[in-house]
Amino acid sequence: MTIALQDTSADDSLAFKRLPLTPAMLANLEQLGYSQMTPIQAASLPAALAGQDLIAQAKTGSGKTAAFALALLNKLDLRRFEVQALVMCPTRELADQVTQEIRRLARAEDNIKILTLCGGSTMRPQIASLEHGAHIVVGTPGRLMDHLDRGTLSLSALNTLVLDEADRMLDMGFFDDIVTVAKQCPKTRQTLLFSATYPEGIANLSKQFLRNPLEVKLTTQH
Ligand code: ADP
Ligand code: MG
Numbered sequence: 001m002t003i004a005l006q007d008t009s010a011d012d013s014l015a016f017k018r019l020p021l022t023p024a025m026l027a028n029l030e031q032l033g034y035s036q037m038t039p040i041q042a043a044s045l046p047a048a049l050a051g052q053d054l055i056a057q058a059k060t061g062s063g064k065t066a067a068f069a070l071a072l073l074n075k076l077d078l079r080r081f082e083v084q085a086l087v088m089c090p091t092r093e094l095a096d097q098v099t100q101e102i103r104r105l106a107r108a109e110d111n112i113k114i115l116t117l118c119g120g121s122t123m124r125p126q127i128a129s130l131e132h133g134a135h136i137v138v139g140t141p142g143r144l145m146d147h148l149d150r151g152t153l154s155l156s157a158l159n160t161l162v163l164d165e166a167d168r169m170l171d172m173g174f175f176d177d178i179v180t181v182a183k184q185c186p187k188t189r190q191t192l193l194f195s196a197t198y199p200e201g202i203a204n205l206s207k208q209f210l211r212n213p214l215e216v217k218l219t220t221q222h
Contacts, residue, residue, distance in 0.1 A: 014042050020049055021074065028107050038063035041070075043216040049074055053210040054192045055202070058218035064164070065101040068192045072136065072160040073106055075190075081113075081133040082157035086185070088141055088178060090168040092118035098164060099138045112136065117153070119143045127152045141169065141177035148184055158185045163193045163205070170201040182209045 014036035016029050040058040048054050048071035058064060072085035089095040099116045106112045115129050117139035130152050147153035161182060169178060191210050195202055206213060
């Protein structure tokens, strides 16, 4: 199914309080100045929060991070000190931005541990952090593969896999790495794919790793 969105001006249908979020999360969103959902959030969050797989296509700056971050945070069980969500990003810079945004959105929840695993940093501190445990991992494909190969990262408790900026990851030649990582995730997980464009490789990934995904495409400039 594809939802094509028209231009939307401020109205109640964009209120975060329409979503099944905790009062603490709603209060935090208000504090952050997120007064209403962006169009991509309004189109994707109801399905994402319901556990459905998703392909979301919208331009840069449209608020895609919160669209997947709220979904994965909502499912997080803090008592389980295991990696429950993995976000794959094309670059260290983007991984850092995603980590920052998840931290802002998670402020209402105490003690969430998020690890950023990217190439260019030494392995040893990353391995030490992984030994201490984490709830969420954000990283680039090459480094995630390194940790999986060494057995320092386990994805056996994962319930959400996010492919952020999937088109850029494909441009950078990460298709095989994404496939390898996705194959190590439990089959019952939710998979959320975000992209600014929809090249052939995205359809391939989707066919292999997404289950009956809702496709959300923003057709207007926003
Ligand atoms: P994208 O991933 O689509 O490029 P981002 O997730 O980086 O976009 O969001 C762009 C900016 O918009 C960020 O600074 C983010 O904090 C802000 N933002 C996201 N959602 C909202 C919202 N509902 N209300 C206000 N600002 C928002
Ligand atoms: Mg983004």
